[in-house]
Amino acid sequence: MNHTLTELKNSLAEISDLKAAAAVLSWDQMALMPPGAAAARARQLATMERLAHEKATAPELGRLLDELQPLLEGLSPDSPDVALIRVAARDFERAAKIPPKFTAEFSEHTSRTYEAWAKARAQKDFQIVRPLLEKTLDYSRQLANFYPGYQHIADPLIDELDEGLTVAVIRPLFAQLREELTRLVGAITARPAPDDSCLKQHFPEADQWRFGLNVAERLGYDFNRGRQDKSPHPFTTSFSIDDVRITTRIKENRLSEALFSTIHETGHALYEQGIDPRWEATPLASGTAMGVHESQSRLWENLVGRSRHFWQYFYPKLQEVFPQQLGQVDFEVFYHALNKVERSLIRTDADEVTYNLHVMIRFDLELAMLEGKLAVADLREAWNERYRTDLGVTPPDDGLGVLQDMHWYSGTIGGYFQSYTLGNIMSAQFYEAALAHHPQIPTEIAAGRFETLHGWLKTNIYQYGRQLSGTTIVQRATGKPITIEPYVRYLKNKYRELYP
Amino acid sequence: MNHTLTELKNSLAEISDLKAAAAVLSWDQMALMPPGAAAARARQLATMERLAHEKATAPELGRLLDELQPLLEGLSPDSPDVALIRVAARDFERAAKIPPKFTAEFSEHTSRTYEAWAKARAQKDFQIVRPLLEKTLDYSRQLANFYPGYQHIADPLIDELDEGLTVAVIRPLFAQLREELTRLVGAITARPAPDDSCLKQHFPEADQWRFGLNVAERLGYDFNRGRQDKSPHPFTTSFSIDDVRITTRIKENRLSEALFSTIHETGHALYEQGIDPRWEATPLASGTAMGVHESQSRLWENLVGRSRHFWQYFYPKLQEVFPQQLGQVDFEVFYHALNKVERSLIRTDADEVTYNLHVMIRFDLELAMLEGKLAVADLREAWNERYRTDLGVTPPDDGLGVLQDMHWYSGTIGGYFQSYTLGNIMSAQFYEAALAHHPQIPTEIAAGRFETLHGWLKTNIYQYGRQLSGTTIVQRATGKPITIEPYVRYLKNKYRELYP
Incomplete structure (x- = not known):
């Protein structure tokens, strides 16, 4: 044996x-x-x-x-x-x-669809890619049907990345969250919008690069087992527990871009670097469910990186690096600028509060397509309608609408978007649990110390890799199944103070 | 079929x-x-x-x-x-x-020997690694004996990297060359040594880096299909005909280091980038014999990169980059400094004239060991003796002597060193043939134009990859088998002018 x-x-x-x-x-x-x-x-x-x-x-x-x-x-x-x-x-x-023949065919179809999407997006015309997307829907259904016995046809697709989660669990969570968020966004956008022009000055690339590295290192990213490079789309990749790399993207006229992409990817990297070395070279040597992974990038990016305590420590340092740009900018102005909430069209540029509304639109639409309740031919209209109702904005063209994300055009319809919002929900659930055990965490963060938080996350989440499923980790670390309450509490507390 | x-x-x-x-x-x-x-x-x-x-x-x-x-x-x-x-x-x-068992054993032995060598070199004590090197000699003989029917036991080892060449061909070439070189070195070192202190000033890394990239690009290195990075030991590597990368090493107090390592690796890279795309993803998509490969790095590094014509074009540009360091340094002083010849102990630091004496010492000693005429136990003495007779210097310790090169301690004894001197010999033979067809090449080089030379090399050497063997390429490109005459002619002409 x-x-x-x-x-x-x-x-x-x-x-x-x-x-x-x-x-x-x-x-x-x-x-x-x-x-x-x-x-x-x-x-x-x-x-x-x-x-x-x-x-x-x-x-x-x-x-x-x-x-x-x-x-x-x-x-x-x-x-x-x-x-x-x-x-x-x-x-x-x-x-x-999965029959090898299916994989080969679907992979070829995906490449063609991705190319057609790039063309369609450039021409802002959904019709160019529509027939291919109809085939993608067929393939997605076929794929789900290789795993019979599901309750909802999206379940096998979701189970691939978020083991153990199903539409039956996710749909009610998202419905509650949508209600809370639309109310919150309504209240916030009724108040005057903060001025974020301080973030849109010229910030030289080399200085941004160095500041980002310093932040990542202080958060606990081990550069002896990682490195940062530049790439058009920031990502984290792991070649081993001892070699977890991140990339960032620097825009000289937008300070938040590199800064928060570095912190976001650092969150993913802390997870991968924190896995027990016993799992090296096994399939367990990676983060468990995608939602849990995303919870870590969002925890570090938002709950830590956009918090008042974080900037109490880092803002004076940032001012030292950019004295001309920020020397005269008051802390409160800077902090409010970082947390500006607005109704917008593009998911990847959205703020912390509206972001999940974007994601849940995709999730609902892909379920409707998989269920056969929404035809691909009607997707564009359904998309625009949901943006009107949920976000109060209307895409002026398909490029800013249904064609903006590559996901459906480079893989399946279904199985991926839920992770983003699950990640946000769990980020607050984990953070609240960490604070319950270590109430001093915010004070430590204000002093530039992240070891207690990092240690708690490592002990309760990171070390396991895939040894425990995502749902088990949430239950054990927080004492509860996934719940939106901590997340809603977090958003309300933070944004009521920001937009009184 | x-x-x-x-x-x-x-x-x-x-x-x-x-x-x-x-x-x-x-x-x-x-x-x-x-x-x-x-x-x-x-x-x-x-x-x-x-x-x-x-x-x-x-x-x-x-x-x-x-x-x-x-x-x-x-x-x-x-x-x-x-x-x-x-x-x-x-x-x-x-x-x-080769039986898999042999490969595994030898690979394990090699790792141990390499570690022992690193220790021995640090302690300057050959005895530490001697017993392992004795085993390496056994392994090297065993390896040769997997290819029976050879004339000399080193032949199968040489044939691995320099197909078709044998001790019977190489030994007389090297014997003649050794005689010519010892005479030439004697004549040169009887003259006053040039002052090369202009190369040993402070040259900031970023400026050296940019200048090197410009030189490589002008020589014809295609950065759309390659890139340069830094590494402790410069090298060229090919991932495909369309992805050939070089590395360099910068020393701020020694201008020649990065400059000539970049030109050297560019020579290797021009070869790999110049292979006919039809050979992509086949075993033919790499340079043919090692000696031919080395001929290209040395041709570009020495015959081009250390020539008067080359610097007629590049020296004013270098002076613009380093006005404080070189603005007042006369062209002749700089050109003589670049081509300073001296009797020295370390092969990798040796100038163009003495370099091959270092290599041929290794070659003769490894043949003697393989033949059983020299025991590993006596290697140290034999090495020091040959340095006395050939180069007129005596290693003060093993670190500067028999332990200086990693080759024998990280692979076989035999099969590798011949390539370096064969490369130098062929570099002049190819260059002379190119000049015979295109006498304007030196004038073009003085104007910063390298296309004619690059084109001739591509047509006659690079495009073939491994389609033709090294010996066939030499014969077809130059009309003769390998001969030392062009190389000796080149050295004599160049150094008689430098050391009149």
Whole structure:
């Protein structure tokens, strides 16, 4: 049995190494690669992914997992070996259920759709990509149907990234949250908008870069096991627990861009760097559910990085770096500028309060499409209608409307957007739990100290990697299932003070 | 048959992609990787190399190659398919002859020896690594004996990197060259040494970096298909014909360091970037013999980069970048400083004239060891003796003597050092042939134009990749087999003018 377990670990390490190689190729492609290398790199990446998939669905791996099932019975469900076998078996079963032919066809369809989307967006014309998106909906349904026995057709898609969560759990949470948020946004936007022009001066790139690195380091990002580069779209990637990298994007005329993208990605990176080293080279060496991952980027970005306490420590330092731009700007003006709330069209530029309204529009629309209640042909109208009702704004064209996010046009319809709002909800639930154990955290943050918070998150979330599912982690760390109450409480308290 | 050829190409592309992934992992490790990632990266690299080796020695590949043999008979020996099958078969046969057990053992031995060497060098004590080096000699002999039928035991080792060359060819070339060089060095060092203090001022890193990039670009390095990074030891690496990267090392108190390492690596990179795109994702998509590769780095570094014509164009530009340091330094003083010849102990720091004496000492000593005429126990004495007779200097300790190069301590004894001097010899032979066709090349270089030279090299050498062997390329491009005459002529003409 020990020998079989060793064989399993070797096999998983090989898959992990192939995926790490693909991740390095992909990181390089997005951050450093010379443009002429695009075709060769696409081929190399496809080869790595194909080899990883072959190994991940190899009958030998299935045989090893079957042989190891009896082992599970004799062990505690909390034993590391049980977790390893459970997660490996889940990955194997999910992967093995999808016919290779489907993967190849869908992958080819996705590439074509992505290209059509880029063209459609440039021309601001949804009709260009509509027929392909109709096929995407078919593929998404087919994919869900490889996992029969679901309650809602989106459930298998959601389960891929947010194990254990279903439409039945998420829909009521989002309905409550939508109600609370529309009320809050209404109250806020009835007040005078703060002036955020102090953030829109010229901030030289090199100074922004250095300040961001200092912030990341102080939050606890270990640069001995990571680095930051620049890329058009910021992201975090992990090649091993000891090599977790982030990227950022600097705009010289917009201070918040690099600053908050660095803090956001630092949140993801702290999670990946905090996983117990015992999980190195196993499928457990990554954050658990996508929503939990997003909760960490948002916790550090918003609950910490946009808080009064955080800037009590960092604002004087920022003023030292940019004396001409910020030397004369009052703390309150700066703090209000950072937390300006406005009704807007673009999700990725949205503030903390309106952001989830954008996400929930996508979530509801994709459920309606999967259920067959909304035709792709009517998507554009449905989108614009929801923006009118939920956000009080109307997209003047498809580029600022239904074509703005790449998600549906580069993957499935369904399975992804829920993570963003689940992440925000959980960020406050985790933070409140940390504060209940360590009420001194805000005071520490105001002194530039993040160890207590970081330590609590590491102990209760990070260390486990995928050893525990997202829902188990929430329950154990906070004593409750996912609930919107802490998040609504957090937003109300913060924004009532900001917009009295 | 066409189907079999397609299968072969797919199989070779897969191997090529795995090797490219390993090359990216390795480049990242040396240039960018955070230090904490070392252990994980070593494991990932080992996995990529193991998978590539498995595919490269797979019985299916041998079967495909066997099936394709009849195809060769009907085709011209210059046909691309013939070249592809010939090179693929050579690689397969060479790889398949080595038992996996030997590779694993030798690789483990090499790691241990390298560590012991690092320790021995720090302590300047050859005895620390001597017992391991004795085993390396055994392994090197065993490796040669996997390819029976050789004339000299070093021949199979040399053939790995410099296909078609043998001790019988190289030894007389080196003997003549050694005689010429010792005479030339004697004549030069009898003259007063030039003052090279102008190169040893403070040259800020950022300015050196920019100047080096400009030089590389002007020489013809395509940054759309490449990039430069920094690393402790400069190197060139190719992930595809469209992604060939170089690294450099900057010393602020030594101008020649980054400048000539950039030009040297640019020479290697021009070669790799110049390969016919038809060879992408095949084993032919790399420079042919190691000696030919080195001929290109040395041609650009020395025959071009240390020439009077080159600096007629670039010196005024360099003076503009460093007005304080070089504004008052006369062209002749600068040019003489760049070409200072001196008897010294360290190969990698040696000037163009003495350099090959260092290399040939290694070559002769490794042949003597392989032949059983020199015991490893006596290597240190033999080394010091040869430095006395050939270079007129005596290493004060082993660190500056027998322990200075990592080669024997990180691979085989034999098979590598010949390339360096063969490269120098061929660099002049190629350059003379290019000048015979295009006598205007020096005048163009003095005007900062390198297209004619670059074009001739691309047409006669680069485009072929491994389609032609090194010896064939030399014969076709220059009309002769390898000969030292052009190289000796070049050195004498240049240094008689410098040291009249």
